[in-house]
Amino acid sequence: MRQCGTNGGRRLAATAAALVAVLYATLWPAPAAAQFPVQQPVPCTSFYGEPVQYIADASLNDVGMSTRYYGRPIILLNPMVLQRFAPLVQIWWQAHECGHHALSPAINSEVAADCFATRALRDLGYIRTWADLEELMRELATLPGNAFTGHLPGPMRAAQVRDCFVN
């Protein structure tokens, strides 16, 4: 299980609560245009070839979390936290969580998931211009780092994302 990003990486106190939320969660609801400019989240397939489901969970104590539920790969995203970010960055968070499932377990890390997300958005055409990239970097630079979870301090994280974009 990986919890990602915005709160310095505090572990979910209530994993059970998250699982209960899954029980009651529906598929990702029809996106409000102001929040999600795309009709679908970033398509996601696990490293093992499984489809990965995105589930909205407003009780999540963070922006997102990748985990498994009864063996199936899922991504929980908190829409209340997501909406604090620009639309492009919201999509990037989806792709970041996807990266935790899509990457080989041997290389899965916060840094690798950041890189996966950045390249995915580049290759899918969401990041087209330097202005797009700078918007992403500007918001990531505000995030706290956390040595325990492997999140780099925001400015370092933003710089690493830029390197992933160009390489």
Ligand SMILES: [Zn+2]
């Ligand atoms: Zn992560």
